[in-house]
Amino acid sequence: MTTFTQQHARIKKHRGIGAGAAGISLLLLSIVICLAVGSVDLPLGDIVRILLHHLPWVGEYIPVTWDPSSAQIMIHVRLPRVIMALLVGGALGVSGAAFQGVLRNPLADPYTLGISSGASVGAALLIYFGLQYAFLGQWTIPVTAFVTAVMALFVVLRMARENGKLPIQTLILSGVVMQSFLGAIVSFLVAMSQDGINEILFWTMGSLAMRGWSYAGILLPYFVGGLIVLIAYSRSLNMLALGERQAAHMGLHVERTKWIVLLTATFVAAAAVSVAGVIGFVGLVVPHLLRLIIGADYRFLIPMSALGGALYVLWADTIARTLLAPTEIPLGVVTSFLGAPFFAFLLIRNKRKSQEG
Amino acid sequence: MREQNSMNHFAQMADARPAPLGEVILSAQAITHGYSKLPVLQDISLEIRKGEWLGIIGPNGSGKSTLLSILSRAEQPTSGEVQLYGRPLGAYKRKELSRLMAVLQQETIPPLHYSVREVVEMGRFPYQSWWGTENEDSGPFIDHIMERLQLEQLADRRIDRLSGGQRQRVALAKLMAQSPSIILLDEPTTYLDIHYQMQFMDIIRDWQQECGLTVVSVLHDLNLAALYCDRIAVLNEGIIHGQGSAAEMITRECFEQVFHVHAEIVSHPKVNRPQVLLCPEELYTSVE
Numbered sequence: 001m002t003t004f005t006q007q008h009a010r011i012k013k014h015r016g017i018g019a020g021a022a023g024i025s026l027l028l029l030s031i032v033i034c035l036a037v038g039s040v041d042l043p044l045g046d047i048v049r050i051l052l053h054h055l056p057w058v059g060e061y062i063p064v065t066w067d068p069s070s071a072q073i074m075i076h077v078r079l080p081r082v083i084m085a086l087l088v089g090g091a092l093g094v095s096g097a098a099f100q101g102v103l104r105n106p107l108a109d110p111y112t113l114g115i116s117s118g119a120s121v122g123a124a125l126l127i128y129f130g131l132q133y134a135f136l137g138q139w140t141i142p143v144t145a146f147v148t149a150v151m152a153l154f155v156v157l158r159m160a161r162e163n164g165k166l167p168i169q170t171l172i173l174s175g176v177v178m179q180s181f182l183g184a185i186v187s188f189l190v191a192m193s194q195d196g197i198n199e200i201l202f203w204t205m206g207s208l209a210m211r212g213w214s215y216a217g218i219l220l221p222y223f224v225g226g227l228i229v230l231i232a233y234s235r236s237l238n239m240l241a242l243g244e245r246q247a248a249h250m251g252l253h254v255e256r257t258k259w260i261v262l263l264t265a266t267f268v269a270a271a272a273v274s275v276a277g278v279i280g281f282v283g284l285v286v287p288h289l290l291r292l293i294i295g296a297d298y299r300f301l302i303p304m305s306a307l308g309g310a311l312y313v314l315w316a317d318t319i320a321r322t323l324l325a326p327t328e329i330p331l332g333v334v335t336s337f338l339g340a341p342f343f344a345f346l347l348i349r350n351k352r353k354s355q356e357g
Numbered sequence: 358m359r360e361q362n363s364m365n366h367f368a369q370m371a372d373a374r375p376a377p378l379g380e381v382i383l384s385a386q387a388i389t390h391g392y393s394k395l396p397v398l399q400d401i402s403l404e405i406r407k408g409e410w411l412g413i414i415g416p417n418g419s420g421k422s423t424l425l426s427i428l429s430r431a432e433q434p435t436s437g438e439v440q441l442y443g444r445p446l447g448a449y450k451r452k453e454l455s456r457l458m459a460v461l462q463q464e465t466i467p468p469l470h471y472s473v474r475e476v477v478e479m480g481r482f483p484y485q486s487w488w489g490t491e492n493e494d495s496g497p498f499i500d501h502i503m504e505r506l507q508l509e510q511l512a513d514r515r516i517d518r519l520s521g522g523q524r525q526r527v528a529l530a531k532l533m534a535q536s537p538s539i540i541l542l543d544e545p546t547t548y549l550d551i552h553y554q555m556q557f558m559d560i561i562r563d564w565q566q567e568c569g570l571t572v573v574s575v576l577h578d579l580n581l582a583a584l585y586c587d588r589i590a591v592l593n594e595g596i597i598h599g600q601g602s603a604a605e606m607i608t609r610e611c612f613e614q615v616f617h618v619h620a621e622i623v624s625h626p627k628v629n630r631p632q633v634l635l636c637p638e639e640l641y642t643s644v645e
Contacts, residue, residue: 232487235482235485235489238471238479239479239482241467241469241471242466242467242469242476242479243467245431245462246460246466248431248451249429249431249455249458249459249460250455250459250479250480250482250483250531250535251451251452251454251455251482251483252451252482253451295471296469296470296471297471297475299489
């Protein structure tokens with residue numbers, strides 16, 4: 001005999017697994033399609049075979065039947081870019097879900113605590129003074145942007161901190177103050193720079209062009225580590241939804257949870273921003289979209305936001321590099337341009353649904 | 358039949374005093390809170406015994422909610438100490454404390470997208486490992502609570518689709534799932550209509566009597582306090598004005614000194630408890 005609880009748990013689990021399986025299949029399909037799209041046509045069959053060929057164990061059984069130059073383009077140009085899109089999107093999605101969980105504010109996103117403007121100031125200063133490749137070569141901007149992002153975060157936390165606690169309202173306001181202050185510096189540098197094509201502006205709109213495997217390698221540990229920590233805290237985020245005080249009375253270490261989740265989510269997002277620039281809207285809209293589809297349970301929402309973010313940025317980047325090829329549209333422009341109307345559509349549909357039922 | 362039972366219930370309750378008193382399980386010792394010349398609480402000492410229902414009453418701003426916050430460790434007193442089972446409250450681990458003590462606040466569960474059952478299950482958090490598993494399957498226990506609070510039909514309904522009364526019932530079910538030995542209630546019936554108020558108080562009363570639960574509640578409705586509480590503490594301007602049985606505390610003098618209103622106190626015709634009849638100012642002066 002199965003009790004009501006077991007049935008209930010099973011139904012929920014099934015729904016979760018179903019959504020996860022659908023998401024992963026969609027992701028795999030999207031990867032193959034996005035690899036195929038570009039200035040040189042690669043047949044879908046070849047793409048699957050090249051990918052399988054590079055897998056351990058399976059690879060030996062796949063005979064080489066394709067043009068070696070296709071393999072070159074795929075492995076060294078398109079695949080790293082696709083992987084970067086997945087990692088950056090996943091990082092922003094999961095970070096956004098975590099921010100919304102802790103701050104319990106629908107407008108919260110990974111940039112709420114000022115890391116995007118922190119990173120932008122670092123990058124803008126380097127570009128303005130022509131130091132993009134000084135000190136550390138191609139890593140100069142990412143490393144500097146990460147450092148300035150983390151500095152901005154610590155100033156915000158310092159401003160908001162009160163007797164070892166982090167009151168949410170103060171925290172959000174401190175973030176807003178920081179964003180507008182640093183934003184002003186970036187705008188000043190943009191206005192003062194003499195170049196025809198403004199490199200600072202382009203950096204702040206985000207891009208995945210010219211990021212090879214090494215960038216993906218740097219981002220991967222942040223993403224995986226962050227994802228594991230945030231999944232472990234997903235039940236705590238569910239409890240926080242009841243309000244901090246109720247959660248505390250039910251046995252949750254509220255302040256500890258807030259610190260850990262906020263720091264983890266920020267580091268994950270800061271890593272993404274410092275390699276790819278400021279890609280807007282993903283961290284805000286992906287968790288909201290998924291909440292409308294799979295519900296508000298963070299045990300599903302956290303991993304699904306990683307998946308959803310990855311999918312979203314993958315498609316946005318594919319559009320960014322192909323729509324006006326050979327010109328690239330800044331990625332941040334595409335994410336916002338696509339995201340806003342789609343989100344509006346879902347909101348309206350949801351409103352109608354709740355009115356009917 | 359049911360009504361008769363509950364009437365007997367009350368009769369027994371009234372006759373049984375003085376009830377055999379249990380050990381002191383929660384005590385406030387010389388609690389002072391706030392730094393200014395007029396602290397929110399001033400030298401409060403209070404003992405709460407196992408199985409009793411203590412009501413805390415007093416006018417707005419008398420420090421009732423602050424006292425409850427301090428008793429539940431949501432706030433630290435400026436000086437003084439709270440002890441639970443002889444240990445300072447601060448010495449308990451967060452989850453350990455939540456297994457012993459549960460708190461129901463005035464503002465109920467926010468309008469969330471979680472289902473009723475999901476929220477009730479959250480009450481098991483202090484018993485769960487970090488991965489969310491428990492030593493024993495709590496499913497049947499949750500089923501029992503849902504049945505008892507008539508929430509089975511609503512199990513899959515989302516919290517934001519519930520009425521205020523239903524939501525407070527869910528909050529109570531979550532409290533029961535926590536299976537504490539002492540509960541603190543901060544004006545739990547404020548937003549409920551008369552039906553749900555009585556239902557709520559009856560459920561707490563049954564729970565108290567069946568399981569030897571200890572209840573500390575801040576109550577605004579003095580008639581409800583007089584009917585349900587075993588003992589009443591009157592708080593005024595941060596000090597304890599007096600504590601004792603309902604008959605000792607709910608008096609004309611208390612109303613004039615503490616609440617600054619005129620009232621007539623009558624005995625409830627069916628149970629031996631005082632009830633309050635309020636007198637408007639002009640009526641009072643004309644009668645006098």
